[in-house]
Structure formats: C-alpha cells, structure tokens
Amino acid sequence: MNLTTNWLGLELQNPLVPSASPLSRSLDSAKALEDAGAGAIVMYSLFEEAVRAEEEGMSRFMHEQETGSAEAESFLPSHQDFPGELDRYLEQIASLKATLDIPIVASLNGVTASGWMTHAKEIADAGADALELNAYYVAADIWEEGHYVEQRYITLLNELQQQVSIPINMKLSPFFSSIGNMVKKLEMAGASGVSLFNRFYQPDIDIGGMRLQHVLTPTHSADALLTMRWIAMLHGRVECSLGATGGVHAAEDAIKVLLAGSDVVHLCYALLNNGPEEIGRIKKGIGEWMEQHGFEQLSDFRGSLSQVNVQDPAEYERLNYIRVLGSYDSPGGVWR
Ligand SMILES: Cc1cc2nc3c(=O)[nH]c(=O)nc-3n(C[C@H](O)[C@H](O)[C@H](O)COP(=O)(O)O)c2cc1C
Numbered sequence: 440m441n442l443t444t445n446w447l448g449l450e451l452q453n454p455l456v457p458s459a460s461p462l463s464r465s466l467d468s469a470k471a472l473e474d475a476g477a478g479a480i481v482m483y484s485l486f487e488e489a490v491r492a493e494e495e496g497m498s499r500f501m502h503e504q505e506t507g508s509a510e511a512e513s514f515l516p517s518h519q520d521f522p523g524e525l526d527r528y529l530e531q532i533a534s535l536k537a538t539l540d541i542p543i544v545a546s547l548n549g550v551t552a553s554g555w556m557t558h559a560k561e562i563a564d565a566g567a568d569a570l571e572l573n574a575y576y577v578a579a580d581i582w583e584e585g586h587y588v589e590q591r592y593i594t595l596l597n598e599l600q601q602q603v604s605i606p607i608n609m610k611l612s613p614f615f616s617s618i619g620n621m622v623k624k625l626e627m628a629g630a631s632g633v634s635l636f637n638r639f640y641q642p643d644i645d646i647g648g649m650r651l652q653h654v655l656t657p658t659h660s661a662d663a664l665l666t667m668r669w670i671a672m673l674h675g676r677v678e679c680s681l682g683a684t685g686g687v688h689a690a691e692d693a694i695k696v697l698l699a700g701s702d703v704v705h706l707c708y709a710l711l712n713n714g715p716e717e718i719g720r721i722k723k724g725i726g727e728w729m730e731q732h733g734f735e736q737l738s739d740f741r742g743s744l745s746q747v748n749v750q751d752p753a754e755y756e757r758l759n760y761i762r763v764l765g766s767y768d769s770p771g772g773v774w775r
Contacts, residue, residue, distance in 0.1 A: 440726045441736040444478070446680045446703045447569045447606035447631040449542045451478035454697065454737065455718050458634070458684050458705035459484050459546045459573065459610075468715070469535055475715035476722050478703065479542040480535070481571055485528045487549025490558060493523040525558055529565045536566035544569045544608065550576045550591065552598035559602040569606040572599060573637055578614075585616055592621070593628050606631035608682065612639055618669055622677055632680030634705060635666050657708045662686030667699045674700025675747030690724020697725075700742030 442453035456479045462468045463482040472480055528545075535543045545567035549555060559570060574595055578588045592609065599607055607629070613636040615621045622633050643652040663686030670681050683696035684705035693704045709717050734740050746752045 440729055442478075442722070442725065444702055444737055446479065446682065447544075447608055449479065449568055449606070451542065451703065452476075453478045453722060454701070454703045455693070455722060456481060456544075456682070456703045456705050457710055457718075458707045459548075459571070460707045460711060462710060462715075463535065464531070466534055466538055470538060471715040472710070472718065473539045473541050475718040477541060477715075477718055479544060479568075480539070481544045481705070482528075482531070482535070482546050482567075484546040484548035484573055485524065485558075485562075487547075487551065487555050489524040490549075490555040493525055494555070496523075525561075529561055532562060532565040532567050542568040544571050546571045546573060546610075547599075548573045548575060550574050550595070552591075552594045556595075556598050557602060559599050563603040563605050567605060569608060569631070570599065570603060571608040571610055571634065572596070573610040575612075575637065575639070577639065589615065589621055589624065593624060596625060596628050596630055600629055608632040608634055608680070610634040610637045610684070612637045613665055613669070614639070619673060619676070622673055622679070626677050626679040630679055632682060632702070634682035634684045635669050636685055638662075638685055657712070658686045658688075660686055660688050660692050663688075663692045663696060666701075667696050670696055670701045671699035671742075671745045672752055674742040674745035687721075690721045690728065693721050693725055694728055697737060697741050698744040700745040700747075702741075 444451050444454045446454070446456070453476060455477060457463070457472050457477055459481045461483055462472060463480055469480055532543060532545055543566070545562045547556070547559060547562070547570065562570060572595060574592055576588070576591060592611075596607060596609065609625050609630050609632070611618075611621065611633055625633060638658065640653070640655065643654060644650075645652045663683065666683045666685050670683055673681060680702045681700060682703045682705055683699075683701040684707070687693055687696065687704050687706055688709045696704055706718065706721070709721070729735070729740070732740070746755065749755045
C-alpha cells in the first residue's frame, strides 16, 4: 500500500504526523514516534513569552556585568552557562535532525510581529525542514475589528518570510468569519500550508470554590467533524497543503479527513493517551480499509468526499443543516 503524501513540499512516507506536543521534548519519545511510523514530527512550540523573558533577563545580566568591577566580573558565571529556552529549542532541533530521518517541523507560538521573530532564522539554520506558526490569539478587545485580527496573521506570516525561506505552515483557529477567505489570503501571502484547527482552551468555573479552573480536557472523535467540513470545503479550491488537526483518535477518523481532502493527519491526544504504537494501529487500519475498497494509493480516494464539485457550497451546507434538523426523532415518552 502506498501511503506517501506531499506536505508543505516535503515528501512523507505516510500522512500521520504527530502535532506539537511534549512528545518531541525528549529524543527517546521522538524516536519512538519515528519507529512507530510517523511521517514527520511537529515539535512542541517555542513561545514568544519565553523568548521575550529570556531576552529581558539577558539584557539585565549583561547590564549588571558591565556595571560591576573587572575583578568581580571574573567571578560571575558567563551567560552561556545558562542555556535558556531558545538555546534548548535550537539544540533540540539539531539533535532531532541528527537522530531521526523524518522531516522535523519547528513550531513558533506567538502573536506579535516583532523582535522575537528574528529567531526563526536560527531555527531554520538549526536544520528545521519547515516552520509552523500557531498564533494563539483570542480577540478579546471588543473594539478590534475582524479585519485587524485577520491582518495580524498576514503580518506575522510576512515577518516570518523575511527571516526564513523554509516552508511555513499556519495553524489556525476556527474563529474567523470567513475561514476559506482567510486561508486563501494566507496562501496568496505565501503560506505553504494550513492546519485546521487550533484548539482554544476554555477555562471552566469551579462553582464550589467560585474560581476559574484551567483544565486540559481531551478531544474526542466528534471534534474532527469541524475540521473535516472545512477541509472538504477547501480541497481543490486552494493549492496550499491542508493538515487536519483535532479529534483524530482512530483509523476511521483519519480516513474521514483524508476522504475530505487533507494532505496530512495530525495526532496528539491519541498518542499521549495510547503511546506511539497508536500510529502503527491507525496506519494499519487505513491500509486495511484501502485494501477493502481496492485503493492502492492515497490519491485514489483523497478528497473524493470534498465539496470541490459542489457548485454552491454555502447553499449545500444550508440544505444539509435543514435536513439534519428534520431528521430529529423525539425519544418516546418525553414529549407528547
Ligand atoms: C499537552 C499538550 C501540549 C500541547 N502543546 C502544543 C504546543 O506547544 N503548540 C501547539 O501548537 N499545540 C500544542 N498542543 C495542541 C496539539 O498539537 C493539538 O492541536 C490538539 O491537542 C488537538 O489535537 P488532538 O485532538 O489530536 O489532541 C498541545 C496539546 C497538548 C494536549
């Protein structure tokens, strides 16, 4: 069975790509993902806040060195003795590249196009095959108009392109008025791909203690349906790569997003919960399903359930909506 796929211009042996998670923090777990059959790995994110904090700390450190006496300075440790988050990140890229054969995609996580982004160049120099940008931005200012929020993404992408020539993948949230148009604009601005969708973590309220609760709740297969719809809507209408992220837990979920038209299928919770072997199980499930249906390669069925041949997708979506509401059957004995 030929599962090869092209993602961001990279040739992958198969479409299963672990998304950003702590699994890439250790060489052992990253190697376990490769051994289990991952097509590529997206690294955990380097956060804008961590880089900024480090730069501020460094400038204070240098300033204190300068103001001390020459004799005292010789007793002070050199700043190289304290590798910070950025240095550790660069070292991890280099180690992953030296140890693994599959492509390594670095991940930046931030919202302002400013100085911290210059480090993207070091990330590319360290050997990353591509760069993902997760602009985890909650538009909380009620006076900020939607087009400014969209422009932020384009500006961030432009800034990254000034720094690197490796492919850039944008991990997007579903909270845009016109997702398709946003993807098209990013593609026109030079994005090599988009991953749909970034998950906004939602704080809960503890009514006993009357305080906020910040909990990381796992995703479920049903979460992949939103991704599936938008991948289906965009396949064939944009040329950039499409990655499905969020809610893929089983071979069935992966097959659905491939039928919708994704180039890669990201996995996170499925691997955190069940270990790296889950990649092998999902891959096997895809292979068996392909065999049952007489498919030899992904291109035989990828996007076959997309909306590329639907003349008016908006109208089609409304008709489906009306049909789904109409299918409601009341449970006996509850409503008369
Ligand atoms: C523990 C944990 C850490 C994560 N770290 C990152 C990160 O550093 N950067 C990022 O873009 N996404 C991060 N994510 C989000 C995942 O990459 C993924 O988009 C999300 O979990 C939904 O996919 P899933 O349903 O396959 O888990 C993290 C998720 C978890 C559970």
